[in-house]
Amino acid sequence: MKRIILLAVVAVVGAGLFLTRPATLSADFAAGHVPDAEAGALVFHASGCASCHTSPDAEASDLPVLSGGLAFPSDFGTFHAPNISPHPTEGIGSWTQDEFARAVTLGVSPQGQHYYPAFPYAAYQHMTPGDVADLFAFMQTLPPSDIASIPHDVGFPFNIRRGLGLWKLAFVNDAYVMNDPTDPVLERGRYLVEAMAHCGECHTPRNAVGALDRSRWMAGAPNPSGKGTIPNITPAALEWSEVDLIEYFTSGFTPEYDSAGGEMAEVVTNLSQLPREDRAAIAAYVLALEPVQ
8 A cells, every 4th residue: 555655656746747847949949040130139129128127227228238137026926037138147148049049938947947927938939939049149249247136036835946837837828819810910910919029918917826817818907016007908998090009109109198108118119119010010919909898
């Protein structure tokens, strides 16, 4: 009987280790692609990297210093954006392209640890290998910072990184929310919104364990800071035209002559760096969303 119990325990532990193991990257990731730092700059802006990874006290710059430090309070603890500048020890200057790609698309560190989903790899998993390689090339051109990353303030049991493997297994869905569009403009909009700009991370409510409620996609959510809410941007609540949306993504001005504030002001700063056709594609996606009250 004891032997059976022991075997059962070993089987459960083995299954747990198997299910929670960090995923590995495809061996031919971005094979044959020549990284383009100039193209990577657009990926950088679309993905909003500077919004989270520059110091909260930093001034806007064409060459931001990605020293990290921004705090993200949540029900599970406070997460701090790390230093992702090209510094060889405090940043990611010693990383290879494949290590960077594994972190961005799979949420796994070079040491094989799961990253917390405060890092939106659930969205970035849709990024093309070429865009990831271009992004990495651009980030190598940015100024290094020797400021050490601030550790996350997360208590038990959320500090058990291996358990994030089960969370990923249960909640990281590799399918797009919007079904495959036939319109190439809408397809581009879906890629920009669901993959790079990761708009759903703020505009979609979450369940009790922090996973996005995809049945209420873009229907608004409580602000993690505890101040107010992130608005519903489905057609059930947003009555802006395509022209209104494009102007908002360009200048931050609303049809009511108000202006974007808070985190959205930084999003507009990023989107304004993109070609107009990309902002138009994002507008097309927003207008095509399923209305959710």
